[in-house]
Amino acid sequence: MDIKLELIGVPVSDIDRAKGFYEQVGFHADHDVTVSEEIRFVQMTPPGSACSIAFGKGITAMEPGVLDNLQVVVADIEEAHADLTARGIAVSAIDDQPWGSFVYFADPDGNRWAVQQTVPRNG
Numbered sequence: 001m002d003i004k005l006e007l008i009g010v011p012v013s014d015i016d017r018a019k020g021f022y023e024q025v026g027f028h029a030d031h032d033v034t035v036s037e038e039i040r041f042v043q044m045t046p047p048g049s050a051c052s053i054a055f056g057k058g059i060t061a062m063e064p065g066v067l068d069n070l071q072v073v074v075a076d077i078e079e080a081h082a083d084l085t086a087r088g089i090a091v092s093a094i095d096d097q098p099w100g101s102f103v104y105f106a107d108p109d110g111n112r113w114a115v116q117q118t119v120p121r122n123g
């Protein structure tokens with residue numbers, strides 16, 4: 001039996017600000033639907049990913065900014081760092097570890113992301 005992770009809820013305080021930020025990062029806006037006065041559903045997907053994030057009104061009971069370990073994977077961490085920087089995203093310096101090379105950033109609410117190249121640059 002296949003079990004596929006397809007959607008992760010991300011708690012945000014300002015839906016439109018979050019949507020703009022994730023578009024700036026390069027995510028594609030798949031859906032932005034106001035279902036009722038209590039529910040607005042925004043789904044965004046990183047380029048090439050089978051898993052998306054969702055945020056909005058009535059989506060999660062988590063407090064904005066509590067996610068601290070969302071992770072995406074790229075083939076080239078230097079290219080990712082340069083691309084995110086060019087898009088105006090505040091990213092960390094490249095962090096080389098024995099298990100991969102990383103850069104880190106946070107959304108406007110403080111939800112933290114790691115971008116990993118699984119093969120270390122020095123490996």
